[in-house]
Amino acid sequence: MPQQVMRLTAVFAVVGIALILARYFLIPETFGELGHYRAIALDSAASHQKRYAGRQECALCHSDVEALRSASNHQTVSCEVCHGPAARHVAGPMEVRPVINRERGNCLLCHAYNPSRPSGFPQVDPLAHNAPAECIVCHSPHAPEPPEMPEDCSACHGQIARQKNLSHHAGLPCSTCHDAPDEHRISPRSVQPSVPEDRSFCGTCHGQPELEASGIPQVSLASHGERYLCWQCHYPHFPEIGR
Secondary structure, three states: OOHHHHHHHHHHHHHHHHHHHHHHHOOOOOEEOOEEEEOOHHHHHHOOOOOOOOHHHHHHHOHHHHHHHHOOOOOOOOHHHHHOOOHHHHHOOOOOOOOOOOOHHHHHHHHEOOOOOOOOOOOEOOOOOOOOOOHHHOOEOOEOOOOOOOOOHHHOOHHHHHHHHOOOOOOOOHHHOOOOOHHHHHOOOOOOOOOOOOHHHHHHHHOOHHHHHHOOOOOOOOOOOOOOOHHHOEEOOEEEEEO
């Protein structure tokens, strides 16, 4: 038998023996009884003091607030996200009060501008948006929709606004290319704004030779890019950058 095969056989034998020993000496006895974890861990978890009550408990006493919250953009946000663990408050409502944080920074934990957040998520520039007023001056925490619909799209689309402000499209209002109904400003994800569907839309500005003297770049729609849509090569909010 070749020496290499003998060595390989010895390695497999050692690994096999190690696995058998681990199975009997290292793996907890209750592992696998109720799935791929230690069954005894349930007893350990149950021994921990209960801290959170759940939104259902809050709704039993605060039905008016629950009605507001469940119909607003905060409907998926649990009460205890803002008010802290409430199990002790539920057990003794008059003895233990929930946290009521009115500080501006509490809301900014979720709504301060952050480019990693999904497009359409309401975000503000903390320094420019009504600083240093508390958010609850204008927004009800349980129904946070703004008292007046924002006219500036950058309230939600901060990253796009910053890119557009550095491009040749900086002077164009968003409504030049997008039709955003009022419902979109109230519930951004349920009603989407319109977007251009074909290259002729870009041609209304960039396919008019008579506009070249005004400094607007012109192309021949018949030959430039041929069958491709303009935004397959140019980023609309910063068209100087090719895709």
